Amino acid sequence: MQQIPVHQHDPKQVDGKIYVRLTEGHFQQIRRVISGGLMLMFFLTAWINLDGQQIVLFDFSSRRLHLFGMLMSPKDIYLLAGFMIVGAILLFALASAYSRVWCGFACPQSIWTWVFIRIETITEGRRNNRIKDDTKGWNTAKLSRRIAKHSLWAAFATLTSMTFIGYFVPIREIANDIISLNLSLEMFSWILIFALLTYVNAGLVREKVCAHMCPYARFQSVMFDPDTRNISYDVERGEPRHKNRSSNDSGDCIDCKLCVHVCPTGIDIRQGLQSDCISCGACIDACDDVMTRMRRPTGLIRFISENQEQGKASPVLRPRIYAYIAAIVMISGYLIWAFVNKEALIIDVIRDRQTLFVTNGAGEVCNEYKLIVENVSIANNSFTLGLDSTLLRLEGKSQLNLQQGQRDELNYRVCAPVNADTSLLPRQINFTAANSAGQWQQLSSFIMPQQRR
Known part of the structure; x- marks a missing residue:
């Protein structure tokens, strides 16, 4: 097999700032639909109320979680852990089938980075304009563009921060406090901290989060096999590269480097699969557009498995994927059953x-x-509160009214009759609460003095 020649990246793409060029195409449309839907869910869900209650609210002060009309207590935390496990298994299945498509299409870091790149393109111009701008000295026009960019970045980061905190503190309370200029120092500090984190991660650090901070880039290879679809460059077809298409011995690659310019992590996919690749498909769309204009077949860069490259059968659905699907179905089924049968009291x-x-x-x-x-x-x-034993007497409140989400603490005394036969008295007792919907109980112990022989 012909070896891929070693080519250096654009120096500005390695040692300095990465100037990303936005592109259009099939995979970019899919990515924007997915990322746009997820962003709408993130920003809008916090504002939706059901029966006067925010439908998703992690209320740590009262130790409750409001989740789409359901109220969950700390005892239900295992259900949330179960959904996280399902998400992790789904991530493993996606990685086994199509490498890092989660990172390229749905990861919050990637979604927010693309938004910040879009803002940068709108305010400072396309990639070549930004490169030229950075090689020149400062002037009024350049300063105004930078101020506009960073102002929009800061505004979007602040909106993101407020929305994120709004899932832990009712977002309407935050908005009212901001409008009335009554925001507490503590809340202001939290909004500022998360806004700065968003600004730095999506605006300044960007690809370094994916390459150096995200652990997924380090252990993804464990989930790959010869049938995993990765973004790959067709060496046999593309080499040798030559800008002069009249050359008879040149491959289809014209070395335009658009695949490098559109890459959000600044890699050259023609050098082979690299850990920095997030499988966003930008290089595929850029290359397909060039091939179409050159009247050449598309697919010089594409999703392909190792077995497919060798002409072998390479099904997406295979035993490993079926095992992941089975695990997801079984765990999800249990979680649904657990939610349906979750204790109401x-x-x-x-x-x-x-x-x-x-x-x-x-x-x-x-x-x-x-x-x-x-x-x-x-x-x-x-x-109605009581005991399951008729031999013991309960002193305390027998009727209790609790609205949804309300809790109460009550003191009770359980007494044994005078001269009662201790051998007949229970050592384990059940406190019960009952109404027309059902009965709930909790076990405890009852201690008597030892009788002298």
Whole structure:
């Protein structure tokens, strides 16, 4: 097989700033549809309310998560962990099938980087104009363009920061505080911190996050196999490169370097697969456009597997992918079942550990308890509290009204009758809460003094 000759990158693409050229094409349209949809979800979901409640809100102050009409408590955190596991398995499946398409099409870092590149192109011009501008000295026009670019970057970063924080603090409260100039120093600090992080990551650091900070670039090769589709340059067809198309011994590559100019990480895909490649498909679209204008077949750069390059059968769906799909289906099925059967009421029982038991004025032996009851159902409910044992007497509130998301702490005393046969008294007791929807219970212990023989 003919070896790819070693070509140096554009120096400005390696040692200095990467000047990315925007391009059009099939994969860029797909990327924009996906990234645009995800951005709309991010910015709009925080503003949607259901029954007066933000549909997605991680309320750490009250230890609750509002998720599309469902109220979740810290005890339901395993459900969120399950969805994260499903997402991780889906990421592995995508990597095994089409390498780093997640990074190129749906990763927030890539999405925000492309937005910042778009702003840069609008304010400072196309790639060649930006290169020329940076080689010249400062003037009024250049300064105004830079101010416009960084101002738009800062505004978009601030909007991103406010929206992100709005998933942890009600976003309408943040907006009202900003409008009324009543924003607290703490909230202002958080907005400033996340805005700066967005500004630096998407505007200044960009590709260095993907190349040096993201761990996915380091362990992606573990998930690759000979059937994994990677972005690859057709060496046999493209070499030798020659700008003069009249040459009879030249390949299809005219060394225009557009594949390098459109790459957001500044690599030359003609040098072979590299860890910095995020599989965004920009180089494919740029090369296909050149081939079309040169009246040559497209696909000089394309998604192709190692087996396909060798003329072997290379199915996308294969045992590894089927295993990933099976795992996703099974875990998702369990999570759906768990959500449907999620407890609507949570009862925590804390027995007084400082005093094992007390004796009241009637001579009864009693244990002290604190009950923490939280309603995590959608409807408002009234509950009857009690014990599952008829041999013990419960002192405390028997009726409890809790609205959705409300919790209450109650003190109770459980007493055993005077001269009761301790062999008949239960050592484990269940506190119960019941209404027309069902019954919930929580186990605790009951301690009696030892009888002397």
